[in-house]
Amino acid sequence: MPREGLLIENPFERLSKDELMHIHNASLELLTDPGLICYNEEAASIFADGGADVSPLLDTSPPCRIVKIPERLVNEAVDRSPSKIILGARKPEHMLVMHGHEPKVHFVTGSETNIWLDVEFQDYAGKTDPSKEIRIPEFIARRGTLKDLCTSARVSEHLETLDGFIRNVNIQDADITEDNKDVNKVFASLDNTTKHVMVGLTNIDQLDNVVKMAELIAGGKDALKENPVISFITCLVKSPLQFVNDTTRSFIEICRRGLPVVVSSSPQAGTTAPIREAGIIAQINAEVLAGITLGQLVNPGTPIMYGSVPVRTRMDTLADSYGAVETSQYNIDCVQLARHYGLPNYSTSGVCDPKIPGQQSSVERLFSNILVTLSGPQFLHCAYGLLDCNSVFCLLQAVLDDAHFKMIKFFLQPARCDEGEIDAMIRQIRDVAATPQKLYIRTIRKVLRSGLLSPPYPFEGSADKDEVFARANDRMEELLKKPVEHIDKKTTEKIFKEIPGILPRLNPN
Amino acid sequence: MSEEILTLLKENVIQGRITEEDEGIDENLSGPGAVELTEAALEQNIPVQDIVTKGLTAGMDIVGQRFSAKEYYVPDMLASAEAVSAAMDILKPHLEKSQVETKGTFAIATVRGDIHDIGKNIVATLIKGAGYEVVDLGIDVPTDKIIEYVRDKKPAFLGLSALLTTTMLFMGEVIEALKDAGLRDTVRVFVGGAAVSKEFAAEIGADAYCADGFEAVRILDSVA
Numbered sequence: 014m015p016r017e018g019l020l021i022e023n024p025f026e027r028l029s030k031d032e033l034m035h036i037h038n039a040s041l042e043l044l045t046d047p048g049l050i051c052y053n054e055e056a057a058s059i060f061a062d063g064g065a066d067v068s069p070l071l072d073t074s075p076p077c078r079i080v081k082i083p084e085r086l087v088n089e090a091v092d093r094s095p096s097k098i099i100l101g102a103r104k105p106e107h108m109l110v111m112h113g114h115e116p117k118v119h120f121v122t123g124s125e126t127n128i129w130l131d132v133e134f135q136d137y138a139g140k141t142d143p144s145k146e147i148r149i150p151e152f153i154a155r156r157g158t159l160k161d162l163c164t165s166a167r168v169s170e171h172l173e174t175l176d177g178f179i180r181n182v183n184i185q186d187a188d189i190t191e192d193n194k195d196v197n198k199v200f201a202s203l204d205n206t207t208k209h210v211m212v213g214l215t216n217i218d219q220l221d222n223v224v225k226m227a228e229l230i231a232g233g234k235d236a237l238k239e240n241p242v243i244s245f246i247t248c249l250v251k252s253p254l255q256f257v258n259d260t261t262r263s264f265i266e267i268c269r270r271g272l273p274v275v276v277s278s279s280p281q282a283g284t285t286a287p288i289r290e291a292g293i294i295a296q297i298n299a300e301v302l303a304g305i306t307l308g309q310l311v312n313p314g315t316p317i318m319y320g321s322v323p324v325r326t327r328m329d330t331l332a333d334s335y336g337a338v339e340t341s342q343y344n345i346d347c348v349q350l351a352r353h354y355g356l357p358n359y360s361t362s363g364v365c366d367p368k369i370p371g372q373q374s375s376v377e378r379l380f381s382n383i384l385v386t387l388s389g390p391q392f393l394h395c396a397y398g399l400l401d402c403n404s405v406f407c408l409l410q411a412v413l414d415d416a417h418f419k420m421i422k423f424f425l426q427p428a429r430c431d432e433g434e435i436d437a438m439i440r441q442i443r444d445v446a447a448t449p450q451k452l453y454i455r456t457i458r459k460v461l462r463s464g465l466l467s468p469p470y471p472f473e474g475s476a477d478k479d480e481v482f483a484r485a486n487d488r489m490e491e492l493l494k495k496p497v498e499h500i501d502k503k504t505t506e507k508i509f510k511e512i513p514g515i516l517p518r519l520n521p522n
Numbered sequence: 523m524s525e526e527i528l529t530l531l532k533e534n535v536i537q538g539r540i541t542e543e544d545e546g547i548d549e550n551l552s553g554p555g556a557v558e559l560t561e562a563a564l565e566q567n568i569p570v571q572d573i574v575t576k577g578l579t580a581g582m583d584i585v586g587q588r589f590s591a592k593e594y595y596v597p598d599m600l601a602s603a604e605a606v607s608a609a610m611d612i613l614k615p616h617l618e619k620s621q622v623e624t625k626g627t628f629a630i631a632t633v634r635g636d637i638h639d640i641g642k643n644i645v646a647t648l649i650k651g652a653g654y655e656v657v658d659l660g661i662d663v664p665t666d667k668i669i670e671y672v673r674d675k676k677p678a679f680l681g682l683s684a685l686l687t688t689t690m691l692f693m694g695e696v697i698e699a700l701k702d703a704g705l706r707d708t709v710r711v712f713v714g715g716a717a718v719s720k721e722f723a724a725e726i727g728a729d730a731y732c733a734d735g736f737e738a739v740r741i742l743d744s745v746a
Contacts, residue, residue, distance in 0.1 A: 450643045455604070457597040458538065459545060 018117030116389025276304030277320030321347030535581025538601025603651025
């Protein structure tokens with residue numbers, strides 16, 4: 014059975030119907046005035062052929078055009094975009110099925126970070142009681158490697174709450190070049206997890222090699238359409254309202270191949286978008302709709318997800334502040350808009366500001382993880398292990414996040430208050446009320462072993478010790494020892510024979 | 523036959539089944555529970571001492587081991603203690619007749635001004651399950667009533683419970699009243715409850731502070 018996502022029975026929404034329509038109308042207005050600056054010539058021609066008003070912008074370097082997209086084109090694009098999108102996987106039970114109108118959620122990793130954070134534990138003697146041993150984690154930052162990406166994918170395979178994998182380590186080995194990066198990162202991901210893999214391309218020239226690799230794994234071109242083991246994410250619109258050249262080119266080519274792709278926009282409220290909610294939401298919605306319109310003009314019916322990564326600016330550095338409360342508000346608004354259009358949403362939560370795991374990271378990530386989940390995005394990039402916004406990845410944090418998501422998933426189980434249950438409970442209350450001790454403790458036992466009770470926090474310490482990190486580290490070590498089902502030997506041989514550039518050290522045969 | 527009954531009794535204690543209608547943890551276990559098996563054991567003339575040691579106490583030992591190994595939780599421990607407690611009620615007249623020495627009487631009360639009894643009841647169940655005779659004096663028990671009971675019945679142990687910071691002060695009042703009545707040396711006083719601490723217990727002159735029912739049983743077993 015594929016993964017249908019966790020249903021959010023009563024999704025949390027911030028916008029009233031009127032407010033949502035105001036935003037929608039504002040976005041349509043922005044698409045015609047001022048329109049979007051387009052640095053990709055092919056996109057400008059596609060828009061012009063499709064009926065958009067395209068005119069050159071004078072005295073610019075590089076040369077570019079202004080594209081003004083009429084409402085009709087946007088409506089047609091939304092109508093053509095499939096509401097149901099399937100993201101495939103090496104194992105059929107890991108396929109993800111998404112319906113744009115449904116408030117459901119799948120939990121996925123991401124995004125690409127430069128820094129890998131190792132953890133080592135140091136033991137200290139207590140100051141007041143030297144016999145008391147205190148374990149303190151020390152986090153050591155280093156550049157991420159191909160091996161780290163394999164490790165991350167392998168552990169992600171075993172994190173129970175994870176539905177899919179977005180590469181979360183930027184591979185920076187000395188022998189990784191712009192030309193071989195994509196094939197190596199995609200192979201490393203696909204070979205180490207049987208879950209869905211979403212990738213962002215570094216070099217558009219590698220698209221065909223990546224697609225060929227996916228076809229070999231899925232069992233051919235048609236099989237890949239049925240079971241797209243990979244999907245793509247593209248940030249073709251740079252805020253505010255600009256189609257950039259290279260990613261727009263990538264996006265057009267991915268759409269031509271009919272593989273699932275996310276149109277993602279990530280405006281920063283305060284610098285590249287208005288800081289006020291209505292402003293950034295109207296703008297990001299316009300940007301995403303512009304991308305979807307381009308994709309549907311390229312290949313009508315191609316599966317495109319509504320990707321939204323809005324974030325507030327930090328006032329001290331003007332960097333992203335994913336820990337800011339407003340970031341969750343923006344994301345939840347976008348979930349609501351995507352559902353209004355009937356498009357599966359790629360949303361964001363769990364990214365936090367601190368550089369190392371700790372109380373701030375726990376508070377910030379849990380805050381947004383709970384709230385954005387409750388809004389019912391279809392595909393939630395919930396930042397397993399990510400720290401320092403999108404710069405640092407820590408496997409220990411990913412293990413901690415898995416425990417948080419178990420709690421969230423448990424919470425989302427539907428209430429059971431049907432007639433039979435109510436009758437049983439009335440009987441139980443009467444029975445216990447008639448006993449001298451009036452305690453329900455005996456009735457717990459059956460429930461205790463039925464899986465209906467939430468388990469205790471798995472990393473709880475003993476006595477007055479906070480042992481969360483040490484216990485999570487033990488769990489991480491357990492997961493690291495677990496084997497993973499690699500791509501079969503025959504297919505691996507074919508991939509290494511037919512796809513140039515994959516480093517021999519990735520070949521297990 | 524007698525071995526079979528005692529093995530079944532032990533298993534039913536482990537499963538926390540008081541009667542045949544109870545569900546244990548293992549769904550395959552049915553038939554008579556601790557009550558019916560204790561009655562059957564008496565009918566078979568199995569010595570009371572054997573029923574207690576080979577059936578009830580042996581079962582509770584396993585329960586304790588499973589609790590320590592985190593295979594069992596507090597509700598399991600309580601269910602087993604309740605099963606033992608029900609069996610002990612049946613055995614009580616026979617124990618007296620056969621002059622088997624019991625572990626002693628533990629009188630327990632929530633002190634005056636306090637009507638909270640959940641903790642007291644859990645502690646009472648666990649102590650009874652551990653083989654002590656338990657007399658529950660109830661909630662909001664006036665100090666003079668406690669003194670009267672100690673004077674008349676001479677329990678070896680007195681447990682005082684209080685949830686509130688305002689009512690826990692009456693624990694000290696009981697201890698002072700025991701002294702005034704010349705009874706302080708006749709009874710060991712255990713105190714417990716959410717507001718009570720080890721320091722407070724020492725301050726009022728109690729013999730022991732018990733953080734929970736399990737600790738109460740441990741301390742009792744060490745001094746009984």
